[in-house]
Amino acid sequence: MKNELQLSKKSQDFLENLRLYLFSSGKNTDEIDDIVRELETHLSEAEKNGKSIDKIIGKSPKEYMKMISNEMIIDYRTWFKYICIIVLGSFSFTVFPDLLKGNLSYSVLEIFGHILIGIVFIASVFTGFKYLSTVSQSISKQGMVLVGLAILPIALFVGLIFLNKAIDTPVIYFGNTASLIIGLIMFLFIIGVSIWAKTWTLIIIIALLTLPDYLLNLTSLQYETKFIVSMIITFGGIALYLWILSKLEMSK
Known part of the structure; x- marks a missing residue:
């Protein structure tokens, strides 16, 4: 993180971890920016006066992060937005190949499975990020956590494929018009997400x-x-x- 104020490496690392902790706790990004900027100023002034970062946040950064998080309201709209992006994104990987083969059809298990996997993935990412922000780990261990988070949805989708073959649930068949509409919606979604993510x-x-x-x-x-x-x-x-x-x- 680039700071206009002069801060020690320890203070910079703490602010980065605080930002990650609050984000993974589902807090509003604008409120996170305000809190980080305010704390950045306090830390800069303290260090100019020869004070340690411990004078501001205490000896337990994790407890300080938790205290700030508890004072903030959870941004449920952000959680819902990310869940929708993950769920629609996962469907986009199957909708287009299926659309080229003909009209779309999905079992109830597939539909609810994608939604559940999206929720589990978001929860696991936020939990993993919160863990990384509060526990000092080597680069290799951090990499293992991130790789685990990346493998998790793949493993869940593979499991869903086998489960869908083993368990019969009602299948929803979409006609030609409905399939084209779904394809158009997914196309616009992908374009929108790509523009948003640059x-x-x-x-x-x-x-x-x-x-x-x-x-x-x-x-x-x-x-x-x-x-x-x-x-x-x-x-x-x-x-x-x-x-x-x-x-x-x-x-x-």
């Missing part, structure tokens, strides 16, 4: 998951060949894109 990542990954399989099905190649080539293009393309992103980020 990245093409979601669009590119969905395109790589959808187009290779669709285009190869238009050819006369054997099924096994189509499957192998599609996997190579899809996962190779995603890996290449992420590698390019990492190189561009390192060059900044």
Whole structure:
């Protein structure tokens, strides 16, 4: 975090952890910014007068963060917004491939499973971030936590696929018009999220998951060949894109 005020490394780290703790506690981002700026000023003045950060926050940063968090109201609108983004985002990975195959149809288990996974993922991310903000960990251990958070939704979706095959629940069939409307809504959602996040990542990954399989099905190649080539293009393309992103980020 870049500060105009002069702060020690310890104070900067605390403010970054406080921001992460409050965000993962579901607090309003504008209120978080106000509190961090105010505390930043207090810490800067204290350090100029030769006082330690402990004089402001005490000897337990975690308790101080918890105290501030308890004085703030939970921003349920933000929680709901992120849950909706995760749920619709997860559906976007299946809607477009399914739409290219014909009209859409999903079981009740699939629909409620996506919603539940979205809620579990948001809760796990907020819990993980709160843990990282209050406990001093090595880079490797922090990486393990973040990798675990990334793997969790993948594991849950794989489990949902097998569960959906094992348990029969009513299937909702969407007609041609309804399927096109859903496709249009998902397309506008993806564009909106990409503009909001200022990245093409979601669009590119969905395109790589959808187009290779669709285009190869238009050819006369054997099924096994189509499957192998599609996997190579899809996962190779995603890996290449992420590698390019990492190189561009390192060059900044």
